Amino acid sequence: MPLVDLVARGVAGKFNSEQERIDALEKLFQRKVDPVDRIDTMVIALGSAMFGITFIFMAVAWIKYSYRPIRAKNLPLTTAMFFSGVLWFLGDIPMNGHVILKDGWAICKLWNIWVRVLFCFVYTAVLFSRCYALDRVFNQNRPTRGWGYYGPSILLFAFIIAYSIVTQAMPDKLTLDYISDYELCTTTKGYVIVTLILLWMNWVVIVVMMYRLRNIQSTFNEFKEFLFICFFGIAAMVKTTAVHFVEPKYPYVRGYRVAETLGDAVIINGIILLIMAYPVVMSIMRSKEYEREWLLHLRTDGLQDMYEANMNLRADRPEHYSRMDTSIFNHICKGTAGDRANNGHDNGDDDRYFDMRGFVHDSDASNAEMIVKMDAGYLNSSDLPHSPRGNIISGGNNDGSNMRHFDAQSVDSMDTIDNSVAKTRRIL
Numbered sequence: 315m316p317l318v319d320l321v322a323r324g325v326a327g328k329f330n331s332e333q334e335r336i337d338a339l340e341k342l343f344q345r346k347v348d349p350v351d352r353i354d355t356m357v358i359a360l361g362s363a364m365f366g367i368t369f370i371f372m373a374v375a376w377i378k379y380s381y382r383p384i385r386a387k388n389l390p391l392t393t394a395m396f397f398s399g400v401l402w403f404l405g406d407i408p409m410n411g412h413v414i415l416k417d418g419w420a421i422c423k424l425w426n427i428w429v430r431v432l433f434c435f436v437y438t439a440v441l442f443s444r445c446y447a448l449d450r451v452f453n454q455n456r457p458t459r460g461w462g463y464y465g466p467s468i469l470l471f472a473f474i475i476a477y478s479i480v481t482q483a484m485p486d487k488l489t490l491d492y493i494s495d496y497e498l499c500t501t502t503k504g505y506v507i508v509t510l511i512l513l514w515m516n517w518v519v520i521v522v523m524m525y526r527l528r529n530i531q532s533t534f535n536e537f538k539e540f541l542f543i544c545f546f547g548i549a550a551m552v553k554t555t556a557v558h559f560v561e562p563k564y565p566y567v568r569g570y571r572v573a574e575t576l577g578d579a580v581i582i583n584g585i586i587l588l589i590m591a592y593p594v595v596m597s598i599m600r601s602k603e604y605e606r607e608w609l610l611h612l613r614t615d616g617l618q619d620m621y622e623a624n625m626n627l628r629a630d631r632p633e634h635y636s637r638m639d640t641s642i643f644n645h646i647c648k649g650t651a652g653d654r655a656n657n658g659h660d661n662g663d664d665d666r667y668f669d670m671r672g673f674v675h676d677s678d679a680s681n682a683e684m685i686v687k688m689d690a691g692y693l694n695s696s697d698l699p700h701s702p703r704g705n706i707i708s709g710g711n712n713d714g715s716n717m718r719h720f721d722a723q724s725v726d727s728m729d730t731i732d733n734s735v736a737k738t739r740r741i742l
Contacts, residue, residue, distance in 0.1 A: 328495060332414070339496060339566065348568035354412040357572050361403055361579035368583045371594050372396055381601070383593040383608045391444045392589055398437040399582035403575075405430025408499075410575045411565025415497045422490045422499035427481050431509055435474040437582065438516040441543070443467045445523040452530040477512065481505065498565075506558050510551075517547045539588045546588075550581045 329335040332349060339347045372393060375384050406412075408419045409426050419425070450456055450463055457463065481489050489505045492498075524540035557564050557574055564570035596604035 335497065339498070342496075343563055343566065345563070347566040350412065350414055353568060353572065357575055358407060358412055361406075361575060364579045364583045365400055365403065368396060368399075368586050371587060371590050374594050374598070375590055378594070378597045381593070381597045382605060384590075384597060387589055387593060388444055388447060389590075391440055391447075392586060394440045395437055395444075396586055398433045398440060399586065401429055401433040402437055402582060403579055405433065406575045406578055409565070410571045412571065412575065415492070415499060420492055420494070420497070422492045423482055423486075426490055426499070426501070427478050432474065432478050434513065435477075435516065436471075438513070438520060438547075439467070439470045439474060441585070442470060442516070442520050442523060445520060445527060445540075448527050448530065448536075449523060453526055503562075510555055510558065513554075514551055517551055520544070520547065536589070542588050543585050546581045546585050550578065553577050 329338065336347050336349050375387075375389055376393075378384055379389060405425050408415060409422075409430050413419050415422070446466060447458060447463075450458055486492075488502060490502075491500045493500060521544050524537070524544055527540060528537045554574070557570055561567060561570050564574060593604075
């Protein structure tokens with residue numbers, strides 16, 4: 315018999331003690347009910363500690379925002395993910411049964427619709443936006459401006475807000491209701507199913523988007539991190555779906571509610587730390603060495619000029635890869651033409667140039683026609699940093715193999731890199 319019907323028949327009533335309320339719930343649910351106790355307080359404290367650790371990493375990242383490997387991680391969007399995760403966890407506290415639902419905690423629709431579910435959606439939407447920015451730049455070779463760039467994210471966020479408004483406006487008996495006598499929130503199966511379906515759809519889109527990013531240039535390739543993110547996301551959805559259908563009264567079973575809340579906290583923070591932890595740790599442990607290695611990889615990928623030009627690495631204004639507003643192909647072609655004009659080379663067949671093919675995926679080798687010509691005059695040993703092994707840049711076959719070799723030991727300082735970049739531009 316539905317809980318609301320039992321209340322209407324007078325089964326419930328005001329209780330003189332918490333134990334009386336628990337006894338009444340056990341009679342109603344026909345099962346043991348675990349009261350809110352110090353275990354729940356410990357769960358809240360442990361989850362808060364996880365977010366505290368992540369907050370420290372995010373704070374360090376902002377302090378070191380001029381550090382280029384950190385700036386490349388799109389810190390504004392990652393920060394939005396963090397605060398969305400905090401509010402998601404805050405909504406878990408009352409809705410998973412870690413506090414007694416009275417006073418401010420008794421506003422079920424606020425905590426479930428506008429805090430827990432909304433920011434769970436926002437968390438995944440921001441993750442999608444982060445992936446879409448990479449896809450837009452590196453796969454589509456399209457600018458990060460205009461409706462084509464902002465449109466998908468705007469539509470996704472608009473849908474999330476619209477869904478929240480609709481569920482808020484619907485009658486309580488169709489979504490969520492608060493039973494004051496029992497001090498509990500009830501949810502209908504239809505509301506739970508629709509919400510879970512929408513969350514699953516979000517994660518399916520994210521997985522597809524991450525799969526598209528598997529072959530982007532190595533410096534910006536986060537495919538390994540994305541594999542773990544997908545694992546965390548799918549694990550979260552399987553966990554939540556299973557709990558809601560195996561034990562619908564899970565907020566009153568200590569084991570289930572602890573696993574649900576701590577599981578969410580681990581997943582929320584784990585995804586963010588997968589993105590940010592390594593560059594933050596490297597910025598502390600071996601800052602100069604890691605940045606040199608990172609820049610050398612960037613040069614090998616043929617992205618350093620495009621990255622520096624579009625991310626304003628030498629400016630104070632914070633930028634990130636989502637602001638790369640020039641297609642990679644056009645940027646490289648224009649830069650190549652500029653190099654040749656500046657150096658007085660007007661003969662396209664000048665043998666002082668040699669072809670360097672790249673910037674394409676292995677699966678698209680048939681279309682690997684992007685050619686960047688570099689002035690061989692730049693390749694003097696006096697102009698470039700020397701390698702102990704005597705090999706700075708080497709040409710190879712047209713298939714792009716063995717075309718360039720860099721050695722981190724060949725760079726003595728960041729200034730050496732910056733000075734040489736001005737001479738050896740658009741190395742692919």
